[in-house]
Structures are given as C-alpha cells and as structure tokens.
Amino acid sequence: MKAADLHCDVLFKMLKHPELSFREPSGGKLDVTADRLREGEVSLQAFAIYLPEDGPKDPETVLREAELFWSKVLSEKGIRLIRTAGDLQAAWDGGQTGALLSLEGADGLREQWWCLRLLHLLGLRLLGPTWNWANWACDGAMEPRGGGLTRAGKRLVNECESMGILIDVSHMSERGFWDVAELSSRPFFASHSNVRAVREHSRNLTDAQLAAIFRADGIVGLTFVPWFLSDREPASVDDVLRHVEHVCSLGGERHLAFGSDFDGIERHVHGLSQPGHYPSLADALLKRYPEPIVRGMLGENAVRFLRKYLPQ
Numbered sequence: 001m002k003a004a005d006l007h008c009d010v011l012f013k014m015l016k017h018p019e020l021s022f023r024e025p026s027g028g029k030l031d032v033t034a035d036r037l038r039e040g041e042v043s044l045q046a047f048a049i050y051l052p053e054d055g056p057k058d059p060e061t062v063l064r065e066a067e068l069f070w071s072k073v074l075s076e077k078g079i080r081l082i083r084t085a086g087d088l089q090a091a092w093d094g095g096q097t098g099a100l101l102s103l104e105g106a107d108g109l110r111e112q113w114w115c116l117r118l119l120h121l122l123g124l125r126l127l128g129p130t131w132n133w134a135n136w137a138c139d140g141a142m143e144p145r146g147g148g149l150t151r152a153g154k155r156l157v158n159e160c161e162s163m164g165i166l167i168d169v170s171h172m173s174e175r176g177f178w179d180v181a182e183l184s185s186r187p188f189f190a191s192h193s194n195v196r197a198v199r200e201h202s203r204n205l206t207d208a209q210l211a212a213i214f215r216a217d218g219i220v221g222l223t224f225v226p227w228f229l230s231d232r233e234p235a236s237v238d239d240v241l242r243h244v245e246h247v248c249s250l251g252g253e254r255h256l257a258f259g260s261d262f263d264g265i266e267r268h269v270h271g272l273s274q275p276g277h278y279p280s281l282a283d284a285l286l287k288r289y290p291e292p293i294v295r296g297m298l299g300e301n302a303v304r305f306l307r308k309y310l311p312q
Contacts, residue, residue, distance in 0.1 A: 001282045007264075032262045045098070127166070138153045142203070147175060222244065225264075282298055
C-alpha cells in the first residue's frame, strides 16, 4: 500500500554529517534512506531544508542543503524530482519515489527574494515561514510573544502563492496561523502536527485550526514525534491512532496524511522508527478503517491535494 510522507530532516542531518550517504545501510545514522523508502512503499517524500540552531542562518547555508537534495537524494535510482502535478502523477504511477523540496523556517532567506526565486527553480514547492521561535517573517508556536505574520511575512506568503509554493503552518504561532488563513487565496496545510485535544502541546493544532484547514481544502500530516503524541514514552502506534480517530471525528478523514519527522527526532514511536515501518502502520489502520480510507490516509489524500494545487 503506497505511502506519502510530508516531512523528514535528512538534509539537515547530512549537512551536519557530510560523510552520510542517502544509500547508507539500514544500520547507519539516517532514519530515511533510499532502500527504506522502497521497503515502506513510500511513493512521495518531502525533504525539508532546516538550518541548525547552532549554525549560520543565511542564504548560503540554505543553498548548501538544496545542493545536498540534488547531489545525494535525486542522484539515487528511482527517486524523481517533483515540481509539478504531472511529475507527481508520473512518479506515483511509475513506481518511483517522488521527492518534494520544502523549507522549514524562512530564517536563512533573510528577506532575500532572489534566494526564494532560486530555490523555486531548484524545486522548492512547500514552505513553512518559521520554526518554533520568532524570525523576520512570523513567530513560531513556542515563541512566548505569540505574534503573527510581520509585514515581510505577509509578502513572503504572497510571493510563495505567486510561484505555486504551498504554505505549511505546522510551526507557526496561533496568530500566525490565522493570519495565513485570512491572507491566503490558495489552500494551506500542516506537514507535521498533531491534535491538541488529544495531547496538549503548543505544536499541536486546535480543533478550530483543524477545521480551518479542512475548509480551505488543505491537509494535515500527523507526525510521529513521541512527545506530540502522548505525555508518556515510549509512544506507540496506538497513540498515533488516537490522533487519527480525533481527526476523523471532526470530518477530516479525506484531509488526513502523515509527516513523520524522521531524522528530526532522536526518540521514536515504538515500532515506527523509519519509513520501512509504514506497512505496519497500514496494518494497524486496516483493523479500524476500510481499505479505501486507509489508502487515502497513507498516501492518496496527500497526492490528491498536491496534484490539485501544485503547478500543472
């Protein structure tokens, strides 16, 4: 059963550890490798550019991660760059793994619009304006001030929409979220967030936020970050299912996807620590939901959304 994953941090880890290879054996330091994507039937994977907190936040570092996407990920056999809806359909139908480039936090752009345009040429199609804290575009979900989009942040949203780059609200403050909802003329989405009604955490989404994403025809990628799933660890697949159930109870079954955050976390859900484990998640879902709904959750909902709203 084909899967889609809306967020991983392989590029960040390879930037910090240049010796790593995307074809690294399964016993290595990467959660996500080409072999594990094939093992898990992951037919779409989003690769995030995320800049380390202890490193420079500038266009050069952003572009260094974009170069890793091209030189280490796209160079692997069976991996196909996704720029358009047609690329996605061809990869999905042709048994390849589609690779989407995303930006997690616009800090490194430094309001240099040429860098955004260059990233777009390199394949950038998903962008989250901020990470957990404040930057020039918006406050993050864990910034105590709780501010929304700045004037430059509003321009960022408009520039992205003009280029066909979809806005990711996963790390945004609540005020920033609602600013995006008000400003956007196109659907927005959350690549890797869970449900606050199930697990109280500032990185999780309220029912009102979830409903707003559904109304906008967006999608929500539930994530496998243990502390976003449960207040106890190790988290289990059953904890993932509790968040799935809540989204479905709100009428969001066609807007539900997954965004693992593999390689961005050091602790994992028991039995769900790398993409080769997606078939186990599928089995757990099939015990509760009909197969067509499970196929949607695992991948088809995300693909339908992207086919509709990526450039044609």
